[in-house]
Structures are given as structure tokens and as C-alpha cells.
Amino acid sequence: MTAPMTIHPLAAPLSVPAQPDLTGGRRVGVLLSHGFTGQPASIKPWGEHLAGLGYAVEVPRLPGHGTSWREMNATTWEDWYGELARVFDGLCLDNDAVVVGGLSMGGALALRLAAEHPDRVAGVVVVNPAVATRRRDIKLLPVLKHLLPSMPGIVNDIALEGADEHGYPRTPLKAAHSMVRAWPDLVAALPRVTAPLLYLRSTVDNVVDDLSEPLITGSVSSTDVEVVRLARSFHVATLDHDAPRIHEESARFLARVPAHPDGLPRDAVPGTSN
Template identity: 65%
Template sequence: MTDVNAPLFADARPELTGGRRIGVLLSHGFTGSPASMRPWGEHLAAQGYGVAVPLLPGHGTTWQDLNQHTWADWSSALDEAFVKLRAEHDAVVVGGLSMGGGLALRVAADHPDEVAGLMLVNPAVATERLDVKLLPLLKHLVPSFPAIANDIKKQGVDEHGYSRTPLKAIHSLIRGWKPLRADLPRVTAPVIYFRSTVDKVVDHASQPLIVDGVSSTDVTVVPLEDSFHVATLDNDAPIIFERSSEFVARVTHADATA
């Protein structure tokens, strides 16, 4: 039986991708695990892409463990995974869900000439919630809030996320957003942006900041009308899988990278 928290790695099959070795790096979200990305990653692997879905530090264990980690830990882990994947492939596309989308943007901003494309699913770089202003104080008074996992419209689906939201960790996440937003103009790679019309975790603050903030002239927004936040496991997952397969093929084509 597969461990739902286990990372996913699949070797590239260049015989299916025009003779080129194409890599795809996917990042799960805050308090989640590779379980939320596994079906997407397996779909892309079946197309011949070399896929990596790492387990971010503090995830897949306990929420108390996550409270000991920071944005720098998660960002560094994904950056290291990208550098390794890029060394082994002709081109690499990076994607992520929620916090993972923010981390993917961080990689694209730090490696603007090496990321072939970005695939974002309900990414977070900001919030309209006013209670976040209290986090510097609250994190010292209470260790956690109720869970944010499993915002899924489809019945019988489990994201396998934590049962609580650790406050020290989420405060670090939110502090990581400001420098990321400042660096969005460094993102030049093509972007496909999947956005659920109903999302009870990530509000509408992030989309205009990202769409208008990146320097890319190739940005496509795909609305997901039958899914909540964890859209990679929800009713619209087939749309994400199909459109992302087309996107990876397009942005990694030899002519597109010339």
C-alpha cells in the first residue's frame, strides 16, 4: 500500500516527448502532503514527463512538527528539488497548489531563465483576512487553529492534511509573501492559472497581484466552477490534468525554448 505522504518521483520517458527529457516539479500546500498532487503527478508521468513531488519539511508528520519549520525551509526544499530536476532534464515546468503555488512562483522568480512554465492552482501570496494581523501575538498564546485541509466539493475525498493549523508556521508563511510579491516582476515564464470560483481557504486577494504582477506576457486563467480549494482532487481535476498536459507540451517544445 502506498504511503499517502510519500514523495512521488517518476523518470522521464523521452520517447514519448519528442526525444527531449522534460521535467515537472509539483508542490503541495500548507499542512498538506504529496497526496493532494499524486493524481496530477501520475497523469503527467503517464505522458512521459519526469515528475517530482517532494514532501516539504514539517509535513507528513504532525502539525506540531510543522510549527518548527518556516517559509525558508519550504522554499529551500523546493528550490533544491528544482535545481536537481533541471540538471537532469532539457526543460522543467514548475507547479503548485495553494502555498505550493507561491513556492513555485518563488522558484520562477529566482530562476527566471530556467523555468519553462508555471502551473498554479489556487495559489496564495496575500489574504484579505484581518485576523492575520494578530498572528504575531496569537502564535505565542495558542499553538494552532482549526484545520484548513479538505476544502473539497467532491464527496468521499481526503487530502490527508493536518487536523490543526499551526500558528507559528502560518505566520512564517504569510511573512514570506511580501518579498515574493516584490519579486513577481522577475517571473517571465508562461503561466497557466487554475482558479476555483468557490474557495474557502484562499480568497480573491492573490489573483490580481499575481496576474498583474508577473512580467510574463503569456498568462492564461482557467476558472474551475465545480471545485473548492483542493481542486487537484476535486470535480475539476480532469480539466487541470488535460490543460496542464497541453501547457507543458507547448512551453517545452524545442521551438518554444529557442
């Protein structure tokens, strides 16, 4: 009999219903995804800030995360996307509009949702998303994953002293190969993304290199693309010095996305002013 997996005490999902009295009467949902080998703790402060403004917020724990890297090695990109898609469907049922977003791999998963459901995604917010890399050792993953179960990981790439994302200290190679193998199809699908896009990018990122940004911003069909530089943060910017700016920029973005066909005034939505 297999022993039940132990879930990290900070890895519980975040689920907060909308408060339409704070958002001009409309129910707007926000789905945020954590990154590869991370867990909800890395983005909960971001989600909690938006929930405080009246938005419905969901921060799910992706399969294989928040437990152990060994358990994650038995999961794949499709498992992670499937969980996001399930939560997304629920948000769409309960809200008038849904914005999706995430950190690192979570941003890539959000972009896939936007590509597959352009009619249902009202906006996209990504922080240091990854859809490609210049690292040459990635090409060895198809072989390495059969020789080694894991390698030392990059965790807590955060400039703020004392911050902790509570991610895995090792990278499960089968899971990593699943993610990398999904990238080409995702990049090919990016032209189907039509929703407004807010792209938040750290100027120093020791995990995701500079290849993903031009691929994403140059491929999406969105006519509303805004890039914001995070000059004081490393990769896990959601827990870094620029976290307050991520909160503010996201609130501002949500205040204008989606559009308000009912003609509600801009000042009826949190984060805006006349």
C-alpha cells in the first residue's frame, strides 16, 4: 500500500469568491498559476491582494507540486494544464469575465489557456514566463531523464533577503523534459492569443533567459501588449522587492480589462481614478 503524500503546509490552494460590490457590480475572476517545481506560496500574496479588491481569485496547486520532486516526476505538462483548465472552467461559470496569469511556467500555461480559449480569456498577466531557452544542456534531457532522476535545481532566485518560495531543491528531469517538449507547440499557438497582455519582466533573471520575451510579444495577436520592467527583482519577482509593483500593475490592468459593455464608469472599478 502506497503511503499518502505529504503536502507542504504552505501549498494549500487559494480560492476566494468575487465581491461584485467592490468591482462595479461585475464578477471578474482571476486565475493565477505558480511555476515549475514551485507551489502556491510563491504567488499567494499576489492573489490575496487582488482578492482584497473584490476579484474572484483562484491559485491552484498543480499536480506533483508542493509534495516532493519524486512525486512531480510522475506528472506531466498535460497534468498541470489539465488542473488549470479545470479551475478555469469553474471561474468562467461563476464570473462575467476571467483573466489568467502566472509566474514562469505558470505564465506559459496561462498563455496556452489564452490561445485555446480566446473567446473566454479577457486578459493575460505573466511574470517572467518561459517558453524557450538558450541553455544547450536542455537538449540532453531526452537522454538524461533515463540516466538520472533529478539534478540540483535553482530555487529562491530572489533578491529580497529572507524571502522563500518553498520550491523543490532538485529538478525532476522527466517532468522538466515534459515541459520543454511542450514549448514548440505553445509557441506555434501564440498567434491565437488575442486578449490584452501585461508582461512583467525582471531585468535580472537567473532562471529564464532573454529568449522567451521576444517570442511571446512578437507572436501574440493581441493589439494591447504592455511590457513592464522589474528592476529590483530576480526570477521569483512575486516575492521580491517589486511584488508591490506587480500588485499595482495587475490591479490597473484588471481595471481596464475586460472592457465594460454595460458602460460602467472607470472609477467604478478598483485601481482606477478619474
